Amino acid sequence: MAELVLMKGNEAIAEAAIRAGCRHYFGYPITPQTEIAAYMAKKMPKIGGVFLQAESEVASINMVYGAAATGCRVMTSSSSPGISLKAEGLSYIAGSDVPALVVNVQRGGPGLGGIQPSQSDYFQATKGGGHGDYRMIVLAPASVQEMASLTIKGFNLADKYRMTSMILADGTIGQMMEPISFEDAEIEKYEKPWALTGHENKRKHNIVNSLYLQPDALEKTNFERYERYKVVEENEPMWEEYMMEDAEICVVAFGIASRVAKNAVVAARAEGIKVGLIRPITLWPFPTKALRAAAVKCKAFVSVELNMGQMIEDVRLATECKRPVTLCNRAGGMIPSPDQVLESIRAAQKGE
Amino acid sequence: MAVVFEKPKALTNVPLHYCPGCPHGIIHRLVAEAIDELGIEGKTIGVAPVGCAVMAYDYFACDMIEAAHGRAPATATGIKRCRPDNIVFTYQGDGDLASIGMAETVHSAARNENITVIFVNNAIYGMTGGQMAPTSLPGQVTQTSPYGRDVNHCGWPIKVSEMLATLEGPEYIARVAVNNVKNVNNAKKAIKKAFQNQIEGKGFSLVEVVSACPTNWGMTPQKALEWVESDMLPYYPIGVYKDRTAAKEGK
Amino acid sequence: MAKVSFNTDLCKGCGLCVSACPKKCLAIDTNQINKKGYSPAVMTDQEKCIGCAFCATMCPDCIITVEK
Numbered sequence: 041m042a043e044l045v046l047m048k049g050n051e052a053i054a055e056a057a058i059r060a061g062c063r064h065y066f067g068y069p070i071t072p073q074t075e076i077a078a079y080m081a082k083k084m085p086k087i088g089g090v091f092l093q094a095e096s097e098v099a100s101i102n103m104v105y106g107a108a109a110t111g112c113r114v115m116t117s118s119s120s121p122g123i124s125l126k127a128e129g130l131s132y133i134a135g136s137d138v139p140a141l142v143v144n145v146q147r148g149g150p151g152l153g154g155i156q157p158s159q160s161d162y163f164q165a166t167k168g169g170g171h172g173d174y175r176m177i178v179l180a181p182a183s184v185q186e187m188a189s190l191t192i193k194g195f196n197l198a199d200k201y202r203m204t205s206m207i208l209a210d211g212t213i214g215q216m217m218e219p220i221s222f223e224d225a226e227i228e229k230y231e232k233p234w235a236l237t238g239h240e241n242k243r244k245h246n247i248v249n250s251l252y253l254q255p256d257a258l259e260k261t262n263f264e265r266y267e268r269y270k271v272v273e274e275n276e277p278m279w280e281e282y283m284m285e286d287a288e289i290c291v292v293a294f295g296i297a298s299r300v301a302k303n304a305v306v307a308a309r310a311e312g313i314k315v316g317l318i319r320p321i322t323l324w325p326f327p328t329k330a331l332r333a334a335a336v337k338c339k340a341f342v343s344v345e346l347n348m349g350q351m352i353e354d355v356r357l358a359t360e361c362k363r364p365v366t367l368c369n370r371a372g373g374m375i376p377s378p379d380q381v382l383e384s385i386r387a388a389q390k391g392e
Numbered sequence: 393m394a395v396v397f398e399k400p401k402a403l404t405n406v407p408l409h410y411c412p413g414c415p416h417g418i419i420h421r422l423v424a425e426a427i428d429e430l431g432i433e434g435k436t437i438g439v440a441p442v443g444c445a446v447m448a449y450d451y452f453a454c455d456m457i458e459a460a461h462g463r464a465p466a467t468a469t470g471i472k473r474c475r476p477d478n479i480v481f482t483y484q485g486d487g488d489l490a491s492i493g494m495a496e497t498v499h500s501a502a503r504n505e506n507i508t509v510i511f512v513n514n515a516i517y518g519m520t521g522g523q524m525a526p527t528s529l530p531g532q533v534t535q536t537s538p539y540g541r542d543v544n545h546c547g548w549p550i551k552v553s554e555m556l557a558t559l560e561g562p563e564y565i566a567r568v569a570v571n572n573v574k575n576v577n578n579a580k581k582a583i584k585k586a587f588q589n590q591i592e593g594k595g596f597s598l599v600e601v602v603s604a605c606p607t608n609w610g611m612t613p614q615k616a617l618e619w620v621e622s623d624m625l626p627y628y629p630i631g632v633y634k635d636r637t638a639a640k641e642g643k
Numbered sequence: 644m645a646k647v648s649f650n651t652d653l654c655k656g657c658g659l660c661v662s663a664c665p666k667k668c669l670a671i672d673t674n675q676i677n678k679k680g681y682s683p684a685v686m687t688d689q690e691k692c693i694g695c696a697f698c699a700t701m702c703p704d705c706i707i708t709v710e711k
Binding site: 090094096098105107109110114136237248 | 404433434435436437439446447449450452453454455456457458459460463466467468469470471472473474475478479495496498499
């Protein structure tokens, strides 16, 4: 039996990152994720690591870019408005093909928004945010345990595919405490011949760069990168299915919304409604195959989100609009109640 | 006969793309000479800016990275904190360092980040075609100050070396120029010292190099160097603005 | 005795070497056009050269080698 420790979600991310071999953290304070920085500030100096509070989110992501270019496991964390500022660096990191882990503990927006939990950065995380053609692996934890395990997974995937992994959490999971285990942490090691380490007069100089003034050369890097993304899309989608075996209605929800949705599914089952849940764990790559398969046997879908309806577009794309998809949502830091979700399930059952 | 002057080894054979008479090439060479003389090419990692020197990663033979506009000191910080035994330098222009990247500049200096910063001040945005820079002189005509820089409208030029020297953090802040042989030779000494400081772990060393932009100043290369002497240097005087070690030793 | 040689193909004809030369033994040769399309710098009087390397010091393209 693995040893269980009681931890806050944000702290679980920090501890998991350290266990994943991350020894460099660059960040800037913002609610509701500051516990990550605080944990790192306390721990890193004691284990020979570096915690550095940067002058801005912009600086911190560019520190991450430099650190990542040396082949170090490196991370930063922020919350929604801070991630907007980091968008510049995310684009450079993507264009330079270096691996990094970025955490977004989302709060309500747009603008300064609020500090309550939200999922309104789904588009920003899965469709870009920064400029140019690029993708990030987006991992959506729904528990404190997953805050830890997906952080470790995120580092492994980032190194494997030379890209950014983003943990897209929310203020609720960031702040809540649950018992978790670190026992199954698996650290994968990848060769990094591209890293800036000083050539020591033994090889040609390495250049980490995203500038290609010749359009054919730039196009080539884009096509090559998207070949890599194709492999990610093929091999890395993760999702959980709950009561889907005989489901006629499929609820789709990620992160904290999925926990509310699960309660509603149980309540609907008690009423005799055949309903199940698909919980995307990777938002990119989106579990398209799972949803496409569900669209064969389910008659309707309900997307439960803490935003104005963002993932619903991917649900419609994945199901190729073969079935109706309705939205059950709250926004601005509000969370839907199980009853609200139940009502949406009932309506879907009635074909409304 | 012995060779008394040749291209330093820390420069690659890639031909420089700079305009005829652009002193960027001189400053590149000085950096490369310092790297050669200190024998550090194998462990040096350079950070290129956005601006005319954007493709410096092709010119320096050490490992190189291309940073986002103004973020070179942050990127250099990330590198140095991961690899403290490597030598890390940034090469930045005035728009990059003193406008969009001012926060990164000031804070890396305040942290006394153990890096070397080469700051090329030619009072104009070269790469984008000659717009007003944070260091453009009062009255200076540029594409975006066509009637001359009006300080009542768009403020005063920033004297970066003087400003940074007020900070506790940095080890060494010096301003040099490359408008004649004597100044080039002195610039070389300052640049080499800025690398030497890093090797000795002394911390943030910045050399502001007052340079020229013949193309966007609309002058011949010779005339541009004369303008450095007559107009730039009175506003941006050459000198050592901070040298903590020398100050400690009472020099 | 000193010798100055130019990597003429890379010369941009800026003339900074010419104005730096204390012995006035360099010039831009307007009768020549190099690969880049510039009239390059040339030595006009090798005898006068003292190998001071002022020309190379001011050359922005690092195309001058000085021997002495």
